Amino acid sequence: MMVLQDLKTIILHTRFRVARSIFGSLGPTVVRVGRKHVIKGPCQLPELEALLYISEHTTIPVPRVRCTYNGPGGIYIMMDHIQGTDLETLWMRGLKPGEKETILNDIAAILTQLRTLQPPKEGVVASAQGGAILDYRIGSQLVGPFQSHSSFHSFLRGGVPLENTAKVYGEDIVSCHSNNYRTFFSHSDLAPRNIIIRNGRIVGLVDWALAGWYPEYWDLTKAYYTSFKVPDWPESIKLKLPSYADELMAERLLWRLYDEPGNVSRN
Structure with a gap:
């Protein structure tokens, strides 16, 4: 054999x-x-x-x-192989408002399915089967799994205790990391390049390398975390998700002050 x-x-x-x-x-x-x-x-x-x-x-x-x-x-x-054209190409060429809305409604339906999946354990941050995760926001290597959001958030802060976080990062991080969040399955890279379109509809969502169980805000904040800037894309995704303005502000602070903690911890 x-x-x-x-x-x-x-x-x-x-x-x-x-x-x-x-x-x-x-x-x-x-x-x-x-x-x-x-x-x-x-x-x-x-x-x-x-x-x-x-x-x-x-x-x-x-x-x-x-x-x-x-x-x-x-x-x-x-x-x-899924036949079609990636949404980034179509978006940059220019789509009519009605075409965009149809695609965004398809994305909303996808997000609804993802957010109704039941995690293996509430609060876990892990791969689909409960193992380690890969996310370039966190680092270039596998990390975790984390058994609670608090341990995940602590990792994002570099291990700084929550009671000391205001001095190091500011009150916005404390506010976000003190909240209780639901656990949802996230694609974690909902970029237009990963969305395949044919005849005006989504026929494929590809590149699930970073997917897993995360705090509920993760897909929204990750839409802003990219070096590939597609005009209006994060704002369009934002319309199809609950508002996570505070979480986005907190994440942006961490991106600036202590990004990719998984890489830092290995130095």
Whole structure:
């Protein structure tokens, strides 16, 4: 059985390398390996967990996982290629107000499904299956899981106790990190480049690398945390979520004062 598994890995990774040299890449880690399929890799386990979990528990259009193998640097996932145009391209070209509203309503429906999923434990910050998470707001490596929002928020503050936080970061952080939040499943990278459109509707939501269970405000604040600036995008997402103005203010302060705590803690 091990020989067959090793042979499968060799065949799939050879296909990955040959396809990349012939057809190029669709992104930094995504290679088209046929008319219907792509291979993405190397990936971390939370991405595979999220794809399988969302496919099983929602009707959100995500790439169907066909098979996986372990290769250089991590997991490689063969999945269906979703035909369409990424929303970033369409948004920058210009969409009519009615076209934008239709797409935003589709996003609202996706968010509703995500926010009705039941976490394995209230307050947990973890991958779909309760393991470590990856989020570049936090750092470039896996961290956690965190068994409570308070421990997660403490990590974001670099371990500064809540009673000392006002002196270090200000009262806005104290106010946010003192609140009780619900736990929702978050995509954590709801950027237009990850939303695939065909015939004016969303047909795919891709790149679930950062997805997991987070405090309820996470998808909203993360929409503002990007170096790829698409005009009006965060404000458009904001209309489809509850207001998290205080949390956004607190997160922006932390981005400026102590961003990517997972990287800092490893120095």
